[in-house]
Amino acid sequence: xxxxxxxxxxxxxxxxxxxxxxxxxxxxxxxxxxxxxxxxxxxxxxxxxxxxxxxxxxxxxxxxxxxxxxxxxxxxxx
Amino acid sequence: xxxxxxxxxxxxxxxxxxxxxxxxxxxxxxxxxxxxxxxxxxxxxxxxxxxxxxxxxxxxxxxxxxxxxxxxxxxxxxxxxxxxxxxxxxxxxxxxxxxxxxxxxxxxxxxxxxxxxxxxxxxxxxxxxxxxxxxxxxxxxxxxxxxxxxxxxxxxxxxxxxxxxxxxxxxxxxxxxxxxxxxxxxxxxxxxxxxxxxxxxxxxxxxxxxxxxxxxxxxxxxxxxxxxxxxxxxxxxxxxxxxxxxxxxxxxxxxxxxxxxxxxxxxxxxxxxxxxxxxxxxxxxxxxxxxxxxxxxxxxxxxxxxxxxxxxxxxxxxxxxxxxxxxxxxxxxxxxxxxxxxxxxxxxxxxxxxxxxxxxxxxxxxxxxxxxxxxxxxxxxxxxxxxxxxxxxxxxxxxxxxxxxxxxxxxxxxxxxxxxxxxxxxxxxxxxxxxxxxxxxxxxxxxxxxxxxxxxxxxxxxxxxxxxxxxxxxxxxxxxxxxxxxxxxxxxxxxxxxxxxxxxxxxxxxxxxxxxxxxxxxxxxxxxxxxxxxxxxxxxxxxxxxxxxxxxxxxxxxxxxxxxxxxxxxxxxxxxxxxxxxxxxxxxxxxxxxxxxxxxxxxxxxxxxxxxxxxxxxxxxxxxxxxxxxxxxxxxxxxxxxxxxxxxxxxxxxxxxxxxxxxxxxxxxxxxxxxxxxxxxxxxxxxxxx
Numbered sequence: 167x168x169x170x171x172x173x174x175x176x177x178x179x180x181x182x183x184x185x186x187x188x189x190x191x192x193x194x195x196x197x198x199x200x201x202x203x204x205x206x207x208x209x210x211x212x213x214x215x216x217x218x219x220x221x222x223x224x225x226x227x228x229x230x231x232x233x234x235x236x237x238x239x240x241x242x243x244x
Numbered sequence: 245x246x247x248x249x250x251x252x253x254x255x256x257x258x259x260x261x262x263x264x265x266x267x268x269x270x271x272x273x274x275x276x277x278x279x280x281x282x283x284x285x286x287x288x289x290x291x292x293x294x295x296x297x298x299x300x301x302x303x304x305x306x307x308x309x310x311x312x313x314x315x316x317x318x319x320x321x322x323x324x325x326x327x328x329x330x331x332x333x334x335x336x337x338x339x340x341x342x343x344x345x346x347x348x349x350x351x352x353x354x355x356x357x358x359x360x361x362x363x364x365x366x367x368x369x370x371x372x373x374x375x376x377x378x379x380x381x382x383x384x385x386x387x388x389x390x391x392x393x394x395x396x397x398x399x400x401x402x403x404x405x406x407x408x409x410x411x412x413x414x415x416x417x418x419x420x421x422x423x424x425x426x427x428x429x430x431x432x433x434x435x436x437x438x439x440x441x442x443x444x445x446x447x448x449x450x451x452x453x454x455x456x457x458x459x460x461x462x463x464x465x466x467x468x469x470x471x472x473x474x475x476x477x478x479x480x481x482x483x484x485x486x487x488x489x490x491x492x493x494x495x496x497x498x499x500x501x502x503x504x505x506x507x508x509x510x511x512x513x514x515x516x517x518x519x520x521x522x523x524x525x526x527x528x529x530x531x532x533x534x535x536x537x538x539x540x541x542x543x544x545x546x547x548x549x550x551x552x553x554x555x556x557x558x559x560x561x562x563x564x565x566x567x568x569x570x571x572x573x574x575x576x577x578x579x580x581x582x583x584x585x586x587x588x589x590x591x592x593x594x595x596x597x598x599x600x601x602x603x604x605x606x607x608x609x610x611x612x613x614x615x616x617x618x619x620x621x622x623x624x625x626x627x628x629x630x631x632x633x634x635x636x637x638x639x640x641x642x643x644x645x646x647x648x649x650x651x652x653x654x655x656x657x658x659x660x661x662x663x664x665x666x667x668x669x670x671x672x673x674x675x676x677x678x679x680x681x682x683x684x685x686x687x688x689x690x691x692x693x694x695x696x697x698x699x700x701x702x703x704x705x706x707x708x709x710x711x712x713x714x715x716x717x718x719x720x721x722x723x724x725x726x727x728x729x730x731x732x733x734x735x736x737x738x739x740x741x742x743x744x745x746x747x748x749x750x751x752x753x754x755x756x757x758x759x760x761x762x763x764x765x766x767x768x769x770x771x772x773x774x775x776x777x778x779x780x781x782x783x784x785x786x787x788x789x790x791x792x793x794x795x796x797x798x799x800x801x802x803x804x805x806x807x808x809x810x811x812x813x814x815x816x817x818x819x820x821x822x823x824x825x826x827x828x829x830x831x832x833x834x835x836x837x838x839x840x841x842x843x844x845x846x847x848x849x850x851x852x853x854x855x856x857x858x859x860x861x862x863x864x865x866x867x868x869x870x871x872x873x874x875x876x877x878x879x880x881x882x883x884x885x886x887x888x889x890x891x892x893x894x895x896x897x898x899x900x901x902x903x904x905x906x907x908x909x910x911x912x913x914x915x916x917x918x919x920x921x922x923x924x925x926x927x928x929x930x931x932x933x934x
Contacts, residue, residue, distance in 0.1 A: 227746040
């Protein structure tokens with residue numbers, strides 16, 4: 167098990183969110199979509215220019231930009 | 245007289261809220277705006293067991309924080325208007341995430357009934373939900389429905405009416421946010437209760453919770469109500485924030501959000517929900533996405549779809565638009581025939597009929613554009629377009645969704661800024677939306693094309709196609725750079741977070757499309773109609789007054805008389821000579837009018853760009869509508885205003901005129917492209933910008 171930032175995850179890789187390190191509007195927006203510690207996510211794909219990223223959370227698909235994904239720490243299996 | 249109860253409809257975007265609202269109220273709905281903002285407010289009436297339910301559709305939100313206009317509007321409605329019941333529509337296939345909003349409704353304490361929508365989709369995905377258990381655990385009614393098919397809607401409304409009939413006090417749910425938070429909440433709540441701090445508006449526990457979440461709206465209200473107590477409470481919040489930052493590296497706000505999800509999980513895990521398959525298994529929708537957002541094929545398909553939308557809108561609307569125009573031409577000719585010459589006739593034809601006709605001729609275009617756009621949005625494809633293009637548009641401080649407004653406005657030459665500006669509604673972020681709104685009119689809309697075609701055809705005949713492509717690219721570059729400039733200056737600020745839901749692909753319902761299209765079109769007719777009429781009358785006045793002085797009119801009449809005397813009756817020669825005089829009169833009239841004076845006055849400045857007074861008048865007219873430029877130019881050059889027949893000769897006149905060179909015409913082209921959007925667009929922009 168090791169901790170990485172969401173940006174570094176590969177397509178189809180899964181992991182468990184351990185921390186969301188941002189406050190303010192961005193932090194709230196991230197959390198209200200269900201990206202909170204303990205949630206399992208899977209990277210579903212990336213846009214043609216590699217940014218934004220699409221991920222599966224709780225059975226739905228969300229998109230966010232790489233610089234927003236940088237605030238999210240994930241624990242992944244090695 | 246039956247009792248009337250106010251009912252609010254709340255839910256996440258994409259949960260099917262609009263579909264449910266349409267299913268409940270049918271065509272009996274009223275669309276307006278919430279006071280002071282551009283957020284749409286829809287109301288409808290439902291009658292059941294002798295009770296009248298007034299249903300208000302709240303904007304779709306994920307939360308009730310005070311960040312976006314939609315959230316503030318939804319929250320203020322709940323707290324100030326105090327509806328009897330909130331129908332909370334929840335997507336059964338996305339239960340966990342959708343209940344986040346519900347939790348915040350429980351915190352406010354308003355009586356809630358849950359409409360568990362898309363039960364069919366959930367079933368298909370192997371998700372089984374025990375509605376009774378959910379209802380027991382939350383102590384509120386839960387009604388399974390399929391809004392698209394109307395299933396369960398009657399039962400939902402029956403139970404809503406029943407709930408509404410009971411007079412109930414608002415009681416905030418007692419959700420735990422962890423030991424630290426619970427403790428401070430209790431102390432704050434007691435202080436708030438003791439001092440009656442904002443208790444006329446909110447429940448003490450809710451006030452405490454919002455202060456702990458550093459809610460901006462509550463801060464303002466708190467300072468106004470009791471500054472001393474507010475500061476005491478804020479001090480407590482600051483202290484606990486420092487503590488959580490030190491021990492947990494996080495803020496109270498984040499902790500509260502985490503516990504809300506914890507609360508949801510704890511309920512769902514008590515046997516409410518069971519999954520037959522792996523929760524993150526890929527569904528049909530995801531398989532479609534594998535192709536539609538694929539690195540290489542995705543953008544190609546997208547270009548095809550956008551081009552298709554463009555073709556659909558402008559191709560299909562051409563004929564009905566021509567009908568509307570023909571109808572108003574016919575009306576003008578009828579008036580011409582029936583009335584005696586005079587200012588009233590001229591006002592009717594050139595002011596009122598031309599103005600109203602101008603507005604209404606856009607209606608077919610706007611209807612089709614909204615239908616196409618609603619289809620893309622409701623089907624879920626628009627979210628994919630934003631996803632694929634966001635990286636490029638973000639460079640210029642815009643959003644992936646800005647592309648729609650640009651293309652419709654004339655990003656593919658020949659569009660129209662009016663529907664383009666209205667298309668910015670799909671943008672949820674205010675700053676990006678404003679930047680798009682203000683720059684979309686730079687695109688080469690259909691009304692600019694005649695003047696561009698005339699000038700290119702006259703002075704750059706050899707390179708027509710290439711030149712047109714160049715002008716299209718020029719429009720894009722200018723619009724994007726201006727947007728960037730705006731985002732660096734007056735619309736400065738962080739880009740709005742892009743966190744967005746990619747809804748599963750769905751086939752839009754016909755009823756939904758029709759209601760959506762009609763609403764938008766009617767809105768346009770109402771708003772644009774009244775203002776444009778006034779402006780077109782104003783334009784008519786400044787282009788017709790003051791009238792020609794008597795001695796000039798006499799001179800013209802004398803010339804006419806001479807022609808009649810010197811030629812034989814009925815000969816084509818006489819006809820031509822006479823219409824020559826008519827054209828001369830039109831030119832003199834225009835030159836003598838307010839617009840003429842303005843045009844000549846502006847010559848002092850405009851000679852720098854190479855424009856003479858005739859061009860200036862045409863440009864003044866062009867502010868009303870770009871279509872007018874060519875015809876006004878023709879009038880100013882005594883060519884008569886029947887553009888169609890005289891186009892060729894107008895081109896010849898321009899080539900012969902000494903002041904016209906390719907350089908001047910290029911400067912005019914650029915000027916026409918960028919100087920000012922037409923009035924209809926201006927009206928739409930100011931309406932959309934609020």
